[in-house]
Amino acid sequence: xxxxxxxxxxxxxxxxxxxxxxxxxxxxxxxxxxxxxxxxxxxxxxxxxxxxxxxxxxxxxxxxxxxxxxxxxxxxxxxxxxxxxxxxxxxxxxxxxxxxxxxxxxxxxxxxxxxxxxxxxxxxxxxxxxxxxxxxxxxxxxxxxxxxxxxxxxxxxxxxxxxxxxxxxxxxxxxxxxxxxxxxxxxxxxxxxxxxxxxxxxxxxxxxxxxxxxxxxxxxxxxxxxxxxxxxxxxxxxxxxxxxxxxxxxxxxxxxxxxxxxxxxxxxxxxxxxxxxxxxxxxxxxxxxxxxxxxxxxxxxxxxxxxxxxxxxxxxxxxxxxxxxxxxxxxxxxxxxxxxxxxxxxxxxxxxxxxxxxxxxxxxxxxxxxxxxxxxxxxxxxxxxxxxxxxxxxxxxxxxxxxxxxxxxxxxxxxxxxxxxxxxxxxxxxxxxxxxxxxxxxxxxxxxxxxxxxxxxxxxxxxxxxxxxxxxxxxxxxxxxxxxxxxxxxxxxxxxxxxxxxxxxxxxxxxxxxxxxxxxxxxxx
Amino acid sequence: xxxxxxxxxxxxxxxxxxxxxxxxxxxxxxxxxxxxxxxxxxxxxxxxxxxxxxxxxxxxxxxxxxxxxxxxxxxxxxxxxxxxxxxxxxxxxxxxxxxxxxxxxxxxxxxxxxxxxxxxxxxxxxxxxxxxxxxxxxxxxxxxxxxxxxxxxxxxxxxxxxxxxxxxxxxxxxxxxxxxxxxxxxxxxxxxxxxxxxxxxxxxxxxxxxxxxxxxxxxxxxxxxxxxxxxx
Numbered sequence: 001x002x003x004x005x006x007x008x009x010x011x012x013x014x015x016x017x018x019x020x021x022x023x024x025x026x027x028x029x030x031x032x033x034x035x036x037x038x039x040x041x042x043x044x045x046x047x048x049x050x051x052x053x054x055x056x057x058x059x060x061x062x063x064x065x066x067x068x069x070x071x072x073x074x075x076x077x078x079x080x081x082x083x084x085x086x087x088x089x090x091x092x093x094x095x096x097x098x099x100x101x102x103x104x105x106x107x108x109x110x111x112x113x114x115x116x117x118x119x120x121x122x123x124x125x126x127x128x129x130x131x132x133x134x135x136x137x138x139x140x141x142x143x144x145x146x147x148x149x150x151x152x153x154x155x156x157x158x159x160x161x162x163x164x165x166x167x168x169x170x171x172x173x174x175x176x177x178x179x180x181x182x183x184x185x186x187x188x189x190x191x192x193x194x195x196x197x198x199x200x201x202x203x204x205x206x207x208x209x210x211x212x213x214x215x216x217x218x219x220x221x222x223x224x225x226x227x228x229x230x231x232x233x234x235x236x237x238x239x240x241x242x243x244x245x246x247x248x249x250x251x252x253x254x255x256x257x258x259x260x261x262x263x264x265x266x267x268x269x270x271x272x273x274x275x276x277x278x279x280x281x282x283x284x285x286x287x288x289x290x291x292x293x294x295x296x297x298x299x300x301x302x303x304x305x306x307x308x309x310x311x312x313x314x315x316x317x318x319x320x321x322x323x324x325x326x327x328x329x330x331x332x333x334x335x336x337x338x339x340x341x342x343x344x345x346x347x348x349x350x351x352x353x354x355x356x357x358x359x360x361x362x363x364x365x366x367x368x369x370x371x372x373x374x375x376x377x378x379x380x381x382x383x384x385x386x387x388x389x390x391x392x393x394x395x396x397x398x399x400x401x402x403x404x405x406x407x408x409x410x411x412x413x414x415x416x417x418x419x420x421x422x423x424x425x426x427x428x429x430x431x432x433x434x435x436x437x438x439x440x441x442x443x444x445x446x447x448x449x450x451x452x453x454x455x456x457x458x459x460x461x462x463x464x465x466x467x468x469x470x471x472x473x474x475x476x477x478x479x480x481x482x483x484x485x486x487x488x489x490x491x492x493x494x495x496x497x498x499x500x501x502x503x504x505x506x507x508x509x510x511x512x513x514x515x516x517x518x519x520x521x522x523x524x525x
Numbered sequence: 526x527x528x529x530x531x532x533x534x535x536x537x538x539x540x541x542x543x544x545x546x547x548x549x550x551x552x553x554x555x556x557x558x559x560x561x562x563x564x565x566x567x568x569x570x571x572x573x574x575x576x577x578x579x580x581x582x583x584x585x586x587x588x589x590x591x592x593x594x595x596x597x598x599x600x601x602x603x604x605x606x607x608x609x610x611x612x613x614x615x616x617x618x619x620x621x622x623x624x625x626x627x628x629x630x631x632x633x634x635x636x637x638x639x640x641x642x643x644x645x646x647x648x649x650x651x652x653x654x655x656x657x658x659x660x661x662x663x664x665x666x667x668x669x670x671x672x673x674x675x676x677x678x679x680x681x682x683x684x685x686x687x688x689x690x691x692x693x694x695x696x697x698x699x700x701x702x703x704x705x706x707x708x709x710x711x712x713x714x715x716x717x718x719x720x721x722x723x724x725x726x727x728x729x730x731x732x733x734x735x736x737x738x739x740x741x742x743x744x745x746x747x748x749x750x751x752x753x754x755x756x757x
Contacts, residue, residue: 370718371719375726379744382737
C-alpha cells in the first residue's frame with residue numbers, strides 16, 4: 001500500500017512499514033531463513049524427534065509473516081514442508097515418507113503457516129492504517145493549532161497554505177468568493193496566494209464545479225477527473241464561501257478515497273477558520289455601527305435641545321403677536337421681536353456650524369485658497385460678530401504682517417468660534433485679546449481670554465466633536481465650535497493649539513502657512 | 526433721488542414660503558411684486574412684465590441663477606440681486622462675475638434687503654457720472670483725482686486711487702476680486718492675487734480711521750469688496 005503522507009516528518013512515522021526490502025528480496029530472504037532453519041535442523045535431526053523439528057519452521061513462518069507479509073510467509077510454509085520432508089523425515093533426501101503420520105505434520109505445518117501469515121498480514125495492515133490515521137490526525141491537529149493563532153484573513157490563508165504544503169507536499173490555491181452569490185458570469189473569486197501576473201488567467205472549471213456542487217471536483221473525484229487539481233469546496237453555515245484548489249503528486253488508484261477524505265478534513269478545518277475570521281470581522285463592524293449609532297443619538301439629543309431653545313423664543317414671540325398684538329404696547333412688541341430675531345440668528349449659526357462640520361468631516365469641502373490679510377480677516381470677523389461682542393476686543397498686530405494662504409471664509413469661521421468661546425466662557429469685564437505674529441513659515445493668530453480657564457485633564461478632549469468642558473460656567477453650546485476649528489486647520493495643514501494664559505484664562509493659537517510669491521509664480525508659469 | 530415707491534420687482538424663487546415673505550415685505554414698502562418660480566419663467570417675465578429689478582434665487586429647479594443672470598445680461602442692464610444659501614459661495618461669485626449686482630445670504634433681514642435694493646436701484650438711476658462722490662467723511666473728486674477724509678486731503682498712489690475710484694463708481698455694490706483685478710490690471714495679472722490684498726490694506730491705512738475696523742471699504746468674505754454708502 002502506498003503511503004498517504006509522503007513528506008519528511010510524516011514519512012518518519014511510517015518508515016518502519018515502508019523501509020522493508022523489495023518484493024523479490026523478501027522471497028529470497030524467506031528462502032534463506034528456511035535454508036538456515038533446515039541446516040540447523042539437519043545438525044540435530046538425530047537427537048530430536050522430527051515432529052518437534054516442525055517448531056523452528058513455524059517460528060520462521062510467523063517471523064516472515066510479521067516481517068514481510070502474507071506472500072513470503074506462504075512461500076516459506078511451502079518451502080518448509082518440502083525441506084522438512086526432504087531433509088528431516090526418514091528416509092532422508094527423498095520425498096518418500098515411511099510413516100504416513102508425517103502427512104499430518106506436513107498439513108499442520110502448511111495450514112498453520114498460511115493461517116498465521118494471513119493473521120499477521122491483517123494485523124500489519126491495521127497498524128499501517130493506524131499510523132496513517134495518526135499522522136493525519138497529527139497533521140490536522142497541527143493545522144487547527146496553527147489556525148487558532150491566526151487572526152487576520154491573510155494569516156489564516158497563509159497558515160492553510162503552509163500547512164498543506166508541509167504535510168501533504170502539495171501546493172494550495174485558495175479561492176474566496178469576492179462578491180456574494182454566483183453572478184451571471186459565474187462566481188468571482190479572490191485567489192490566494194495573489195497571482196504575480198495579471199489576474200491569473202481563466203478560472204479552472206473544476207473550481208467552479210466544486211463551488212457549485214458543494215462537493216470535491218477535479219483529479220481523483222467523479223467530477224472532471226481529468227483536471228490537474230483537486231478542488232474542495234469550503235462549506236460553512238452560510239454556504240460555500242470558496243474553494244481549496246490543491247495541486248501536486250496525487251496517489252494511485254487504490255489510495256484515492258482516503259486521500260480525498262483527508263483533503264476534505266483539511267478543507268473543513270480551513271472553512272471553519274475562514275468563517276471565524278468573517279464572523280469576527282462582522283462582529284467588529286456591528287460594534288462600530290452601534291458606536292456610531294450611539295454617537296448619532298448623542299448628537300441628536302444635543303442638537304435637538306440646542307435647536308429647540310431658540311425656537312421656544314421665536315414661537316412664543318410669534319404666537320403672542322398673533323393672538324394678542326393689541327394687548328401689547330409698542331415697546332413690549334419691539335422687545336419681543338428683537339429677542340426672537342437674535343434667537344433666529346443663533347439658530348442660523350447652529351445650522352451653519354452643523355453644515356460646516358459635516359462638510360469638513362466628509363471631505364466634501366474644497367478649499368478656496370487665496371492670499372489673506374489677517375488684519376482684513378479680523379476686521380471682517382468683528383464686523384460679522386458686531387451684535388454679539390459685548391466688550392472691547394484688544395487687537396495687537398505688528399506692522400507689515402505677512403499675508404497667509406487660506407480659505408478666508410473657513411478661517412473666519414474658525415476665528416468666530418474661538419472668539420465666541422472666549423466671550424462665552426469669561427466674564428464680561430474680562431478683556432479678550434486678539435494678536436498675530438509671523439514665526440518662520442507660519443503666521444500665528446492668537447485669541448486670549450481671562451476666564452477661569454480649562455482644567456488640564458480636559459484640554460486633550462476639547463477639540464472633539466460634542467465635547468463640553470464639565471467644570472466651570474455652563475453657558476450652553478453644542479460642542480461643535482472647536483471641532484470645526486480643528487477641522488478647518490486640518491484642512492489647511494495648519495496647526496491649532498491651546499495653553500493656559502499667564503494671568504489665567506486660555507490662549508488659543510491658529511498657525512497658517514505664510515503666503516509666498518514663489519508658489520503663485522510657479523502656479524502661473 | 527427718484528421716487529422708489531411703485532417700482533416693479535420680480536421675485537424668482539422656487540420656494541413658495543420665500544416668495545410669500547418677500548411679497549409681503551416688499552408690498553408693505555410700496556413695491557409692485559411679480560413672481561416666478563423657475564429660471565425660464567423668470568426670463569419670460571423680465572420680457573413680459575418689464576420689472577425694474579430682479580431678486581433671483583441661485584438654486585432653481587430648471588436653469589440655475591448663474592445661467593439666468595448670464596442670459597439676462599446678454600441684453601439687459603436690469604439690476605439683479607442674488608439670493609444664496611450658506612454653501613453656495615462659488616455660485617454666488619459666478620453670478621456676481623456674470624453681472625449680478627449684489628447678493629444676500631439666506632436667511633436675511635428685511636432691513637438688509639431694502640438697503641441692498643435701494644443701492645442697486647440708485648446705481649442705474651445715477652446715469653450721468655457725477656464729478657464728486659461722497660460717503661461719510663470720504664470724498665472723491667473724479668475730475669481732480671483727489672481724495673480727502675474728513676476734509677484732509679490724502680495722498681494715494683495711482684493704483685490705490687484707481688482701486689478706490691472703481692469701488693466708488695459702483696458704491697454699495699459688491700465687486701468680486703476678479704472684477705476689481707480685471708479693471709485694475711487686466712486679465713494677464715490674474716495670478717498675482719496678493720497685489721489686490723496689499724493695495725486694499727494700504728488704502729485702508731490711508732483712508733480708514735482704524736484699518737482693523739474699516740468703515741468705508743468693507744470685505745465680503747471670500748467674494749470681494751464693497752464701498753459702504755452712508756445710509757446702506
